[in-house]
Amino acid sequence: MLRRCSILLLLLISLGAAQTFKVTASVDRTSLAINQQLALTIELSGEGANSIGQINLPDISSHLALLGSGGSSQNIQIVNGKMSVQKNFTYFYQAVQEGTCTIPAISVNYKGQVYSSQPITIAISKGAAPAAATAQSSNLAPGDASDEDLFIRAIVNKRQVYQNEPVIVTFRIFTRVNVSGYALSKMPETAGFWTEDFALQGQPQTREDIINGRKYIVADIKKMAIFPASPGKMQIGSLGVDCDVRVQNRRRSNDIFDNFFDDPFFGRTVRKTVLSKPVAIDVLPFPAEGKPEPFSGLAGDFSIQASVDKNEVTTNEAITLKVTISGEGNIKTIPRPNVLLPRDFEQYEPKVSENIQRSGDRISGSKTFEYLLVPRFPGEQRIRPVLFSYFDLRNRRFQTKSTPELTIRVTKGSGDVSTVPSGLSKEEVRFIGQDIRFIKLNTPEWRRQGGGFYRSSLLTALWILPLLALAGAFAYRRHLDKLSGDVAYARSRRANRMAMKRLARAADLLKPASQKEYYAEVSRALLGFAADKLNISEAGIVSDEMEAKLRNRGVEDAIIQPYMRLLQQCDFQRFAPADGTATQMEEMYKNAKEAIINLEKAI
Numbered sequence: 001m002l003r004r005c006s007i008l009l010l011l012l013i014s015l016g017a018a019q020t021f022k023v024t025a026s027v028d029r030t031s032l033a034i035n036q037q038l039a040l041t042i043e044l045s046g047e048g049a050n051s052i053g054q055i056n057l058p059d060i061s062s063h064l065a066l067l068g069s070g071g072s073s074q075n076i077q078i079v080n081g082k083m084s085v086q087k088n089f090t091y092f093y094q095a096v097q098e099g100t101c102t103i104p105a106i107s108v109n110y111k112g113q114v115y116s117s118q119p120i121t122i123a124i125s126k127g128a129a130p131a132a133a134t135a136q137s138s139n140l141a142p143g144d145a146s147d148e149d150l151f152i153r154a155i156v157n158k159r160q161v162y163q164n165e166p167v168i169v170t171f172r173i174f175t176r177v178n179v180s181g182y183a184l185s186k187m188p189e190t191a192g193f194w195t196e197d198f199a200l201q202g203q204p205q206t207r208e209d210i211i212n213g214r215k216y217i218v219a220d221i222k223k224m225a226i227f228p229a230s231p232g233k234m235q236i237g238s239l240g241v242d243c244d245v246r247v248q249n250r251r252r253s254n255d256i257f258d259n260f261f262d263d264p265f266f267g268r269t270v271r272k273t274v275l276s277k278p279v280a281i282d283v284l285p286f287p288a289e290g291k292p293e294p295f296s297g298l299a300g301d302f303s304i305q306a307s308v309d310k311n312e313v314t315t316n317e318a319i320t321l322k323v324t325i326s327g328e329g330n331i332k333t334i335p336r337p338n339v340l341l342p343r344d345f346e347q348y349e350p351k352v353s354e355n356i357q358r359s360g361d362r363i364s365g366s367k368t369f370e371y372l373l374v375p376r377f378p379g380e381q382r383i384r385p386v387l388f389s390y391f392d393l394r395n396r397r398f399q400t401k402s403t404p405e406l407t408i409r410v411t412k413g414s415g416d417v418s419t420v421p422s423g424l425s426k427e428e429v430r431f432i433g434q435d436i437r438f439i440k441l442n443t444p445e446w447r448r449q450g451g452g453f454y455r456s457s458l459l460t461a462l463w464i465l466p467l468l469a470l471a472g473a474f475a476y477r478r479h480l481d482k483l484s485g486d487v488a489y490a491r492s493r494r495a496n497r498m499a500m501k502r503l504a505r506a507a508d509l510l511k512p513a514s515q516k517e518y519y520a521e522v523s524r525a526l527l528g529f530a531a532d533k534l535n536i537s538e539a540g541i542v543s544d545e546m547e548a549k550l551r552n553r554g555v556e557d558a559i560i561q562p563y564m565r566l567l568q569q570c571d572f573q574r575f576a577p578a579d580g581t582a583t584q585m586e587e588m589y590k591n592a593k594e595a596i597i598n599l600e601k602a603i
Contacts, residue, residue, distance in 0.1 A: 021046030023108050025117035026215040030148075033125050034095050038064060040103065041215070042089045042117070048110055049087040050074050055106065057091065063101035063124055064093040095124045103213070120213030148214070149176040152221075152241060152276040154188070157361060160282045164194075164227050164299040164330055165393055168361045171222040171239045171276055173204075174211060178246040180269060184222070186240025188276075193226040193234070194330055198358050225363045227330040231285035238275040245272050290398050292389040294338065299391040300329025304337070306386050306403035308373075314413030319373050323350075323386055323403070326366035331356050334367045340384045344410075346374040375410040382407055492603075495532035499525045499596050507589065515573065515580050522592050523570035526563065529596050533603050543567065555602045563595045 021044075028039040042055055057066070074087040100123055105116040150173075157168040173182070204219035221241065228234055246269050286299075302325055309320045325334050331354060341347055348371065356365035375381060383406040392399045502525035509518040531541055534549045543564060550560050569588065573580055 023115045023117045025106050026210050027213045031123045038093045040091045044087045049085045055089050058104040063097040065096045098126050152274050154276045154279045162284050162299050163231050166225045172220050174216040179243050180246050181244040183242050185242045188239045189237030196225045198223040228283040231283045234281045236279040240275050243272050244269050295389050302327030302390050304388040304401045312409045314411050321371040324368045328364040331365040337386050342381045344377040348372040378410045378412040491532040495529050499529035519570045519573040559598050559602050
């Protein structure tokens, strides 16, 4: 008994998970020339698809001659306990007659019920197929990806709407080629519309669809709701997408290796830009009959609610009034409601918050206006109903919703009634009437404060300082421009700084164990300083040349000769045996620094 129940349960699960039987027909092209071939694919999907042995083909021999069958293939998958069965039959035809040919619906009898595909219309021309011309678009080689193989459509749920009625626009890509990636390059123009984008989670979900008898891979890449702001003829602009299309290399060679690399796996990627066609929308004006005053200008389905946080308060005690308008429509453009308050209430600018949900093909949510009110006099106060009018799209007429009347009992609080200044927050209003105001009763003492400020030296300094700062900034700007444009000037300005850095590195080496490195660094400091001052290359500088240039610059021999002797001593110590003492090294450091300073003053 238990075994029979298990078998029955398995059968019920299999029947529940079975796929609905379906017949679809598609062709590889819908436009061809005489003598060109056409491939017709018939796909059976469903529980018993694999049990169909043959297909009864319609007679279309007047335009298309049957060349033969390409065989059949079947695919069975079980995913999460659900079985999917597909079986394909392929047939090849050749165009023999010019004109328009319709492949009738192909019928299959399964379990006493007839299932049929959709008819397909084929255009046969005398010369080359029209599709060959379209393959040249977007810098693609013929046969790569034509406009019939890759395109985008803007699909709208309605083309005639009222003002502020939402239109759901879905941009859908259709492809018969391998698209490895895409990027939105042009957003649609929506002038005159208020737009709300739907978030598409993760990667676009792909599916198969047959358009004019051709099978495409389809995916939704952008979805949004648009609300027309005014009546008349309006247009949704084109969406541009850059697609990376993987195409097979087109080679004509007898080389076996070229034939091997003709495999699609070794194809190339080309960039193709596709644009959707603009979509026209007819926006109807609201009916003039029965239009309420005031009218919000919104269309949809809305409700309104109002509430206060306290019904019994004392004078000068702040209360909060919340007015919430919720429903389905253009939530963001809900206007501020007209709240009529008693004259004894002080009212402040409301705090506005929105909550918008975008799910399926609906834009819904709520908009809340939070008012801060302060009653100034005791008594029973009434807040009149708040009205909200809109155009009901379901019933095609105007609707007015209202809130109930709110009653607030105000008792006299401690302290006098105070006039409330505007611009205070809710927390600051709570302390109204609690302020301490001191009155100074003693007679003020009058005395002379001195001369006017306009005569003081401080005012003169305040006038002069900006001028000095401007002059300093101008001089510094000229200095920077000269540094960037005059190489000699720039080298001369930085010569002393660079020489002192090299001497500092030499000071770190001031010990007998590293005296060769020490003298080399001192020599670089002396040579580099002279080269920067004379604007000559440090590399390969000759002592006689440097000495002559220094004399030409008007430097006295009393400065040149000690400078050249120091360079000779450095060269000698670098290449001679290391027998110098720490005292001699310190003396060299002191003389080098002094020589650089003297030369700096002379040039």
